[in-house]
Amino acid sequence: MSTLTPSIETRDHVMQRAKTENLISPRFYTTDYEAMNRLDMSPLRAEWEAMLAEYEGDNNHDHFTRDDEAFRSEIRELPPELRQEFLDFLVTSITSEYSGCVLYNEIRKKVDNPDIKRLMTYLTRDESRHANFINHSLRDYGLGVDLVNLKATKAYTYFKPKYILYATYLSEKIGYARYITIYRQLERHPDKRFHPIFKWFERWCNDEFRHGESFALMMRAQPHLLRGFNLLWVRFFLLAVYATMYVRDHTRPMLHRAMGLEPEEFDYRVFDITTEISKQVFPISLDTDSPSFRAGLSKLLACSEGFARGKARGGLMGRLAQAGHAIAGAATFVRLYLHPVKRHDLPAQIRVAPAW
Numbered sequence: 001m002s003t004l005t006p007s008i009e010t011r012d013h014v015m016q017r018a019k020t021e022n023l024i025s026p027r028f029y030t031t032d033y034e035a036m037n038r039l040d041m042s043p044l045r046a047e048w049e050a051m052l053a054e055y056e057g058d059n060n061h062d063h064f065t066r067d068d069e070a071f072r073s074e075i076r077e078l079p080p081e082l083r084q085e086f087l088d089f090l091v092t093s094i095t096s097e098y099s100g101c102v103l104y105n106e107i108r109k110k111v112d113n114p115d116i117k118r119l120m121t122y123l124t125r126d127e128s129r130h131a132n133f134i135n136h137s138l139r140d141y142g143l144g145v146d147l148v149n150l151k152a153t154k155a156y157t158y159f160k161p162k163y164i165l166y167a168t169y170l171s172e173k174i175g176y177a178r179y180i181t182i183y184r185q186l187e188r189h190p191d192k193r194f195h196p197i198f199k200w201f202e203r204w205c206n207d208e209f210r211h212g213e214s215f216a217l218m219m220r221a222q223p224h225l226l227r228g229f230n231l232l233w234v235r236f237f238l239l240a241v242y243a244t245m246y247v248r249d250h251t252r253p254m255l256h257r258a259m260g261l262e263p264e265e266f267d268y269r270v271f272d273i274t275t276e277i278s279k280q281v282f283p284i285s286l287d288t289d290s291p292s293f294r295a296g297l298s299k300l301l302a303c304s305e306g307f308a309r310g311k312a313r314g315g316l317m318g319r320l321a322q323a324g325h326a327i328a329g330a331a332t333f334v335r336l337y338l339h340p341v342k343r344h345d346l347p348a349q350i351r352v353a354p355a356w
Ligand SMILES: [Fe+2]
Pocket: 097, 100, 126, 127, 130, 207, 208
């Protein structure tokens, strides 16, 4: 991990890291629950009921348990830098999982629309299992997160319901793509599986995939969210989610290399999968294979690193450097936003299978 990131040695460091607010850190959200309550699933009644029946079946009810002794016997001693990056990965992952849990649970409590309430009950169940499973792994290092405290003290960002739908859909699908890419790589190279948690990723990512399917149905049932002016928002969230992942992963190069993956190769593979899936719902996708798009993401990363160096340096020169990199980063983001996108028709068959 970049030497500019504070290290994680104690529970206090874990809490500070989980509560960090910057452009690439996972956030907690609130929304307009009244508007969520009005989401109408009747246009896709059959698909919706079939999906709720899958949740009801709960095929992962026995998955998030572990035999502590066997689990711990597979935890390897890691070089200090890799250990830091892995702990950072666990902390950002638990923050994301728990962010979903808190948001879904709030929506569950505040709506009376039975379709939305039922879905949110299942989503809360799944995300709370995910967060608790990661917390177990942090506790192996003596570093659990106090989730109750995190819920009470982390800053919340307000998002309109449609932004919640775009952003949550994408984060569920990109979460699937990340977990399955890691799982497949370690399936091919078991010697590189430096921690047993990765063995859980296959069935785990199927939960995330299904969560994404739910948001896909919610958006396809309100088709105005997927055309006209709203496509500018879709475009924004696609870029924001992809760029955040790209910058965050490149601050932890050792983590990916230990698995035999270069961050660059890993991220573009994850983009390919996410883009392919997202055609079920978005009539546009980012042209992540284009050299000019890729150059823009590299530039954004350089700006983010320059900003962090300026912050670490402090003083007037440090502040000037931060300002310069912030302006260059914003200009790069705008150029990436204006980069031509690919367009496609939405398929009649909405659901996609988790076939990766
Ligand atoms: Fe999850």
